[in-house]
Amino acid sequence: MSSGSDAYRRQAILTSGPSETMRLCLEKALREAIALSTGRGGDLDRLRKLLSLALQGCILDDPGPGQDLHDLLGHMLVRISRSDPDALAESVGLLSVLVGAIRDWRGTFSGATIPAWDRIPRP
Amino acid sequence: MGIDAPNLQGVSNLAQVIVTGDHAAQVQQNMHRGEGQFQSQVGMAAVEKALRARDQSDATDMVVKSQEDQAQFSTGDSLRGGGGGGGGSEEPRSSSDGDSFFEESDQSGSIQVLPSPFEVADRFRSTLVQGGRSIGERTFRAIDRRFLAGLLDQPA
Numbered sequence A: 001m002s003s004g005s006d007a008y009r010r011q012a013i014l015t016s017g018p019s020e021t022m023r024l025c026l027e028k029a030l031r032e033a034i035a036l037s038t039g040r041g042g043d044l045d046r047l048r049k050l051l052s053l054a055l056q057g058c059i060l061d062d063p064g065p066g067q068d069l070h071d072l073l074g075h076m077l078v079r080i081s082r083s084d085p086d087a088l089a090e091s092v093g094l095l096s097v098l099v100g101a102i103r104d105w106r107g108t109f110s111g112a113t114i115p116a117w118d119r120i121p122r123p
Numbered sequence B: 001m002g003i004d005a006p007n008l009q010g011v012s013n014l015a016q017v018i019v020t021g022d023h024a025a026q027v028q029q030n031m032h033r034g035e036g037q038f039q040s041q042v043g044m045a046a047v048e049k050a051l052r053a054r055d056q057s058d059a060t061d062m063v064v065k066s067q068e069d070q071a072q073f074s075t076g077d078s079l080r081g082g083g084g085g086g087g088g089s090e091e092p093r094s095s096s097d098g099d100s101f102f103e104e105s106d107q108s109g110s111i112q113v114l115p116s117p118f119e120v121a122d123r124f125r126s127t128l129v130q131g132g133r134s135i136g137e138r139t140f141r142a143i144d145r146r147f148l149a150g151l152l153d154q155p156a
Helices: A003-015 A018-037 A044-056 A065-081 A087-109 B011-057 B060-070 B095-100 B117-130 B135-139 B145-153
Strands: none
Touching (some): A003 B145, A018 B145, A044 B145, A065 A087, A087 B135
């Protein structure tokens, strides 16, 4: 990854809105989960930290997306922490749905697509 | 008349006396060191015992921390120093949820295994789109971007 795009990514993390930060966090967690489930590296502790960070970032209003996301992230954390056999594979599926949902929502209401250089680099 | 002392006339005897003296000094030093270590261990044990007793009686925050340590996972234990459970932003779950969900050992009950997580994920997608433009900013406003920046900067 070039230094220019890396600088852009750092700046985007520190200046973007909460939904964008959540998307970045979940995408990074998805990459870690994919790497772990396929045996191509990955860091289980970092995955747990990312899930925990996203979980703490949810505002628990009355039944709504915040509560649902909180429940899902808690579900993944518990299963991963217990080393359930299919926990990582299930997390990959769930995180894919979550990231896709936030991307769709972002594309629908902000009218902007996510540029290629704003994606989390491969580990 | 016999002299009850080492023979200091010969060089070899003198060297032997010096070596013997050094050896005796080392043995004595090791004995003191061993005693010192033992005493420090006893002291540490006493301090630890006193802290444990205090932990169970006075300091309620330390008791909560101990309970978190016994849980299989506590939210934020690695990110926020064992602050636990997302601070004040959590709400107690209703009792009806506890009937169908597996309750985690965490006393807050906020983290649990869902019976059908993909249904919840679909619901999340639909409610997010229905919520409009501002719901994402409101729902995720508690996320700490500095932690994320730190996690992304860690080498893979």
